[in-house]
Amino acid sequence: MRTLRDLPIRVKLTAIIALTCAVALCLATGTLMLLDAIYVRRSMVRDTKVIADVIARNSEAALAFGDSEAARRTLESLQSESHVAAACVYDAAGNRFAEYARADHAGMFPAAPAADGHRFAGGALAHFGPIAMNGKRIGTIYVEAPLQRLRDRLRRQFALGILVLAASLLVAIAASRRMQKTITEPLLALTNTSRVITERGDFTVRAARTGNDEIGALTAAFNQMLDVLAERDASLREEIAERERAQERIAELNARLETRVLERTAQLERANQELEAFTYSVSHDLRAPLRAVDGYARLLEEDHAPVLDDDARRLLSVVRDEARRMGTLIDDLLAFSRLSRQPLRPAPLQIGRMAEEIVRELQRTQSDRVIELHAGDLPLAFADAATMRQVLVNLLSNAVKYAKRKGPIRIELGGRLDDGMCTYWVRDHGVGFDMRYVDKIFGVFQRLHGDEFEGTGVGLAIVERIVARHGGTVRAEGAPGEGACFHFTLPAAENAILQEVSP
Amino acid sequence: MVARALAVAVVCITLARAAHAAPPSAEYRLKAVFLFNFANFVQWPAHAFASADAPLVICVLGDDPFGEALDETVAGESIDRRHLAVRRVMRGEPLEQCHLLFVSRSETQRLDEVFRGVGETTHVLTVSDIDRFASRGGTIGLFLDRNRVRFEISLNDARRRGLELSSQLLTLGRIVE
Numbered sequence: 283m284r285t286l287r288d289l290p291i292r293v294k295l296t297a298i299i300a301l302t303c304a305v306a307l308c309l310a311t312g313t314l315m316l317l318d319a320i321y322v323r324r325s326m327v328r329d330t331k332v333i334a335d336v337i338a339r340n341s342e343a344a345l346a347f348g349d350s351e352a353a354r355r356t357l358e359s360l361q362s363e364s365h366v367a368a369a370c371v372y373d374a375a376g377n378r379f380a381e382y383a384r385a386d387h388a389g390m391f392p393a394a395p396a397a398d399g400h401r402f403a404g405g406a407l408a409h410f411g412p413i414a415m416n417g418k419r420i421g422t423i424y425v426e427a428p429l430q431r432l433r434d435r436l437r438r439q440f441a442l443g444i445l446v447l448a449a450s451l452l453v454a455i456a457a458s459r460r461m462q463k464t465i466t467e468p469l470l471a472l473t474n475t476s477r478v479i480t481e482r483g484d485f486t487v488r489a490a491r492t493g494n495d496e497i498g499a500l501t502a503a504f505n506q507m508l509d510v511l512a513e514r515d516a517s518l519r520e521e522i523a524e525r526e527r528a529q530e531r532i533a534e535l536n537a538r539l540e541t542r543v544l545e546r547t548a549q550l551e552r553a554n555q556e557l558e559a560f561t562y563s564v565s566h567d568l569r570a571p572l573r574a575v576d577g578y579a580r581l582l583e584e585d586h587a588p589v590l591d592d593d594a595r596r597l598l599s600v601v602r603d604e605a606r607r608m609g610t611l612i613d614d615l616l617a618f619s620r621l622s623r624q625p626l627r628p629a630p631l632q633i634g635r636m637a638e639e640i641v642r643e644l645q646r647t648q649s650d651r652v653i654e655l656h657a658g659d660l661p662l663a664f665a666d667a668a669t670m671r672q673v674l675v676n677l678l679s680n681a682v683k684y685a686k687r688k689g690p691i692r693i694e695l696g697g698r699l700d701d702g703m704c705t706y707w708v709r710d711h712g713v714g715f716d717m718r719y720v721d722k723i724f725g726v727f728q729r730l731h732g733d734e735f736e737g738t739g740v741g742l743a744i745v746e747r748i749v750a751r752h753g754g755t756v757r758a759e760g761a762p763g764e765g766a767c768f769h770f771t772l773p774a775a776e777n778a779i780l781q782e783v784s785p
Numbered sequence: 786m787v788a789r790a791l792a793v794a795v796v797c798i799t800l801a802r803a804a805h806a807a808p809p810s811a812e813y814r815l816k817a818v819f820l821f822n823f824a825n826f827v828q829w830p831a832h833a834f835a836s837a838d839a840p841l842v843i844c845v846l847g848d849d850p851f852g853e854a855l856d857e858t859v860a861g862e863s864i865d866r867r868h869l870a871v872r873r874v875m876r877g878e879p880l881e882q883c884h885l886l887f888v889s890r891s892e893t894q895r896l897d898e899v900f901r902g903v904g905e906t907t908h909v910l911t912v913s914d915i916d917r918f919a920s921r922g923g924t925i926g927l928f929l930d931r932n933r934v935r936f937e938i939s940l941n942d943a944r945r946r947g948l949e950l951s952s953q954l955l956t957l958g959r960i961v962e
Contacts, residue, residue: 343953346822348815348933352957416825416864 292459292466299458300451307450311443319436326365326407327400330427333363334411338423341371341380345413345421350380357382365427367406371413372422379421387426395422405429468497472504485512558620565612572612576605614740618726621747626666628752630775633706634660636671637695640678652690653682660697661704662775669748670772676741677768681710684731684766703754704774711765715758723758745770809852815934816927817854820887820912823925824864828949829884833908840870842882846899847889849873881907888913888923896921908946919961924948926961937961 289297337356344353353371357380360366368383368391376394383391389404400409406428413421475489485508491501579601582590590598634657641655663670678693685691697706713731715723724746729739746756749770760766809817824841834841841864845851859869872883876895880886880902886909892899893915900922903909911923918926919939924946926937937959943950 340953343822343826343951343957346825347819347957349957415822416862418862 290466291469292462295462295465296455296458299462300455303454303458304447304451307447307454311447315436315439315443318439322432322435326427326432327409330366330400330407330409330425331411333360333366334369334409334423334425337369337371337425338411338413341413341423342415342420345371345373345379346415353380354382356380360425365431366425367428368424368426370424372424374420376422389426392424395424398422402429464493465497468492468501472497472501476504479508485515561615561618565616568612569609572605572609576602576609579605611740614744618740618744618747621669621744621751624669626669626751628664628666628773631663631665631667631670632660633663633670633674633697633704634695636667637674637678640671640674641693644679644682648682648691651685654690654692655695656692657695658697660695660706661699663704663706663772664775665752665772669751673745673748673770676745677708680741680768681708681712681766684712684714685710686712699774702774702776703771705769705771707767707769709765709767714760714762714764714766716762717760720758720760724756742768809850809854812929812934813850813852814854814858816914817851817858819927819934819936820855820885821858821862821869823910823912823954824869824885826951826954827885827910827943828951829908829910830947833884833947834867838867840868841884842870842872843885843887844872844874844880844883845887845889846874846876846880847891850889851887877902880904880909883909885910885912888915888918890915906945906947908948910943910946910948925958935959 337360340356340359341353344350344356357369357371360369360382361384366384367387368381368389370381370391371379372395373379378391381391389406392408395410396408398410398412400407402408406426409425409427411423411425412419413423471492472489475487479485479487488505488508489501491498491505579598583595583598583602587595637657638655641653645653681693682691692711694709695706696709697704715731724742726740726743742758745768749756749772752772754771754773756771757769758766759769820843824843829841843855843859845855849855855871859871862869874880874883874886876892876898881904886903888896888899888911890913896915900911903911910925911918912925912927913923914927915921915923916928919937919942920926922939922942924939924942926939928935928937935958938950938955939961940950940955
């Protein structure tokens with residue numbers, strides 16, 4: 283059911299105009315008819331009175347002289363007066379003196395005269411007036427006028443009024459239907475234009491301006507808005523085109539980058555492999571002469587012991603020590619080179635338990651000092667057990683190695699969970715190191731303590747490499763004489779994402 | 786001389802008394818009303834009256850047939866703000882004072898003398914029920930027609946006397962001459 287609001291403006295305007303006209307016409311017609319009715323009534327009353335007065339005047343003598351015949355003759359002159367139905371002269375005593383009635387007059391004369399004046403009764407206007415001679419009342423005149431004529435006239439007027447009203451209304455509606463076009467056409471044109479623009483997305487279309495009224499102003503504003511929109515549209519399109527171009531370029535660059543990355547990766551892989559092969563073969567090649575050196579030195583020691591004096595024996599022992607040391611170095615290098623070739627197999631890992639095992643082993647080899655491991659609550663890491671064992675072995679054995687000369691070796695192992703990554707630290711209270719060289723401490727063959735302590739300088743490099751392969755980082759801090767603390771991060775077991783880690 | 790005058794006076798008074806002694810009949814009561822009515826429907830010229838408040842005089846000449854009727858009819862009435870007066874006049878008395886003169890039947894034989902006394906052009910309206918009065922020189926004559934009192938008018942006589950008769954009167958009455 284359409285509400286009044288949804289009616290088209292054309293209908294609304296026509297209806298408004300028609301209704302206004304109808305109301306005005308109704309009021310006018312109604313008022314006119316009312317005034318006419320009042321006027322007709324008044325004039326009827328007046329006419330009747332006039333007639334009565336005239337008849338009364340003319341009946342004076344007849345009444346005075348008692349000539350009822352003459353009085354009746356006078357009354358009969360009313361024949362020509364079409365709207366008088368009956369008349370009657372009463373004498374001074376109130377008796378009927380002379381009468382007159384139209385042929386079609388039905389009804390009786392009043393038996394006795396009523397008070398002077400007019401009254402409307404029984405479908406007729408009745409008028410009583412005095413008949414006076416010389417100022418003295420000698421009788422009464424009664425005139426009766428039927429209201430039928432009045433009613434007929436009123437009915438006619440009413441019908442005419444309705445007719446005029448209907449005709450005027452039709453004319454008003456017809457006129458308004460034409461006139462409302464001046465308002466609705468521009469509006470419809472505007473609506474149409476906006477629809478066209480929406481459908482076609484064409485911002486160059488403009489609405490035609492008709493007239494300088496509010497609709498004209500609306501049209502002008504509409505067009506202005508379209509100008510702005512068209513501009514924006516154009517600039518937006520440009521931007522989009524540019525962006526697309528930029529994106530294309532980026533895609534292009536990305537593709538090239540990827541190609542390059544692939545190339546480089548391949549290159550690096552090849553380089554790595556070559557390096558590993560090289561390292562492997564070199565270490566093997568290096569071992570051979572070492573074995574020879576060590577072997578011959580031993581032969582000298584054992585087979586030619588009698589000819590060797592203490593100094594010679596000392597020299598031979600040094601040769602052998604150095605040969606052994608070189609062998610260890612080569613082993614370490616080999617291990618280091620092998621690191622990259624093995625795939626990682628991460629799994630949930632209890633760092634603490636592994637550390638305890640390692641410390642027990644170390645204690646076995648370190649009989650003269652006590653190694654104390656203080657471990658707190660450690661989060662579960664997601665890491666490869668084999669390589670992590672090496673990390674912990676390196677860190678813990680370093681702690682033992684670089685401990686102070688006397689007293690128990692105290693090692694603290696801690697860890698916390700930070701946003702999906704576990705951070706662990708191994709703290710010792712040994713000799714520490716100078717923070718000036720902290721950048722070098724994880725480098726290969728970087729030894730900060732010279733010959734005081736054993737070691738090849740590869741251990742921490744191995745730690746760094748393995749942690750990095752797990753996606754973590756290492757950090758070291760320390761102070762001379764106050765021990766060192768090594769931090770490393772690993773992915774947490776709860777937040778582990780299975781990844782293909784390239785070897 | 787004195788005896789004669791006295792005798793005449795006695796006779797007159799007796800006659801007059803005799804006339805007054807009988808009560809007026811219905812006919813004359815009606816005729817009295819007619820006289821009053823005539824006075825209402827006739828216009829006398831202004832010079833017929835001595836002054837603005839001079840009365841309108843109705844005279845009865847001869848034997849008075851009205852008795853009290855005429856006096857009763859005009860008592861307290863006024864026409865055009867003039868009072869009405871009833872006078873009985875004897876033969877030979879001056880008649881100019883009368884505006885309306887009723888000539889009694891008793892004067893039937895002496896009409897010429899009466900008219901001579903009245904004068905031809907005076908403003909006196911003469912009324913009588915003498916037979917054919919209007920044709921014989923009177924202004925209005927009364928007659929009976931089927932028991933109804935009617936009247937006939939001599940328009941010439943009225944005009945001659947400068948009297949204006951209402952058209953209603955003329956309609957009601959019969960015009961003669």
